Amino acid sequence: KAGVTQTPRYLIKTRGQQVTLSCSPISGHRSVSWYQQTPGQGLQFLFEYFSETQRNKGNFPGRFSGRQFSNSRSEMNVSTLELGDSALYLCASSPVRSQETQYFGPGTRLLVL
Amino acid sequence: QKEVEQDPGPLSVPEGAIVSLNCTYSNSAFQYFMWYRQYSRKGPELLMYTYSSGNKEDGRFTAQVDKSSKYISLFIRDSQPSDSATYLCAMSRRTGGGNKLTFGTGTQLKVEL
Numbered sequence: 064k065a066g067v068t069q070t071p072r073y074l075i076k077t078r079g080q081q082v083t084l085s086c087s088p089i090s091g092h093r094s095v096s097w098y099q100q101t102p103g104q105g106l107q108f109l110f111e112y113f114s115e116t117q118r119n120k121g122n123f124p125g126r127f128s129g130r131q132f133s134n135s136r137s138e139m140n141v142s143t144l145e146l147g148d149s150a151l152y153l154c155a156s157s158p159v160r161s162q163e164t165q166y167f168g169p170g171t172r173l174l175v176l
Numbered sequence: 177q178k179e180v181e182q183d184p185g186p187l188s189v190p191e192g193a194i195v196s197l198n199c200t201y202s203n204s205a206f207q208y209f210m211w212y213r214q215y216s217r218k219g220p221e222l223l224m225y226t227y228s229s230g231n232k233e234d235g236r237f238t239a240q241v242d243k244s245s246k247y248i249s250l251f252i253r254d255s256q257p258s259d260s261a262t263y264l265c266a267m268s269r270r271t272g273g274g275n276k277l278t279f280g281t282g283t284q285l286k287v288e289l
Contacts, residue, residue, distance in 0.1 A: 067219075095234045096277070106220075106264065106279040153219055155277075163208040163227075163268055164274050167219035 064090055067156050067168030075174045078099060078117040084171045088135050088156030094118075095137040097129060100151040109152075112137055141173075149175045179203050182265055182280025191289055199265035199280045206267040209241050211250045212281065216264045217256040223263075242272065253284070255287045264277065 068087045076082050087096050096119075097109040108121040112131035129139040135156075141148055151172050155165035182199045189195055189218040197211075208227055212220035226232045226248075232239045238251040248267075252259055262282040268275045 069244075074204050075178070094275075096275075098277075105281045106277075108264075108276045109275060120278070157275065164210070164222060165275070165277060166222060167212075169219045 065174070067154055067166055069152075069154050069168040069171050071171060072169065073172050073174075075176065076144050077176050078144055078146060080144050080159060081140060082144060082173060083138055083140045084154075084173075085133055086137045086139075086154030086168060088137070088154075089158075092156035092158050092166075093135050093161055094133065094157040094159070095131055096155045096157070098153045098155065099123070100153055100170070101149075106153070109139065110137050113151075144175045146175050149173060177202065178281075179278050180265065180267060180280045182255075183283055184281050186284040186286060188286045188288060189255055191255060191287055193255050193287070195255050195259070195285060195287075196251075197249050197250040197263050197265075197283050197285070200246055201248075201267055201278075203267075203269070203278075204243075204246065205269045206278075207270070208268045209239070209248050210266040210268075210277070211237075211239055212264040212279075214264060216261075219262055237259060256283075257287050257289060260286045272287060 094113045098112040111119040115131045131137045151170045153170045155167045211224040215221040229243045236253045240249040265280040266277045280288045
């Protein structure tokens with residue numbers, strides 16, 4: 064089975080711009096979660112989607128948003144980028160029968176200049 | 177105080193040594209406990225998953241959970257240079273029908289020849 068895929072892998076943006084990241088889960092997985100990883104804060108939960116509905120949300124400002132499509136693919140959007148948004152953004156998917164186990168993609172490395 | 181505490185290391189051991197990695201946590205609601213391995217510039221890879229207290233073994237890896245002490249451990253036997261990576265503990269509890277992982281900051285491990 065193919066793993067979680069994320070596109071693009073690398074991205075450079077400037078302050079004030081917006082960005083959209085994409086995630087394709089493992090086939091058959093319906094839950095998709097997003098995390099931000101930085102050297103200072105580590106891995107922090109952004110939000111989780113299941114069957115196109117947001118089930119959980121972390122403590123991030125409203126500039127961070129996401130959505131999930133009927134094929135379980137997910138996108139996250141960050142508007143009005145700030146320098147502090149530079150991070151590795153990780154997507155993880157979970158099987159329905161074992162939703163506690165999350166399998167991560169390689170991440171999208173975002174640099175905001 | 178963070179919900180999950182993990183010594184960041186770095187931890188350097190000789191090849192063949194037994195490695196002990198640990199995390200403590202403060203939230204007694206955590207039910208699921210995971211260990212992830214993350215190589216440089218890659219996404220986290222799920223190594224071990226346990227539910228509630230007890231031990232679980234998989235090859236050279238053993239995970240232990242002591243809920244009464246709020247303490248979890250990962251032991252690596254016969255460590256190899258290929259085990260050199262950052263090891264992240266993660267925990268979760270069911271919220272709103274889904275799961276949100278709370279991570280430790282990660283311990284950087286180097287296994288030397």
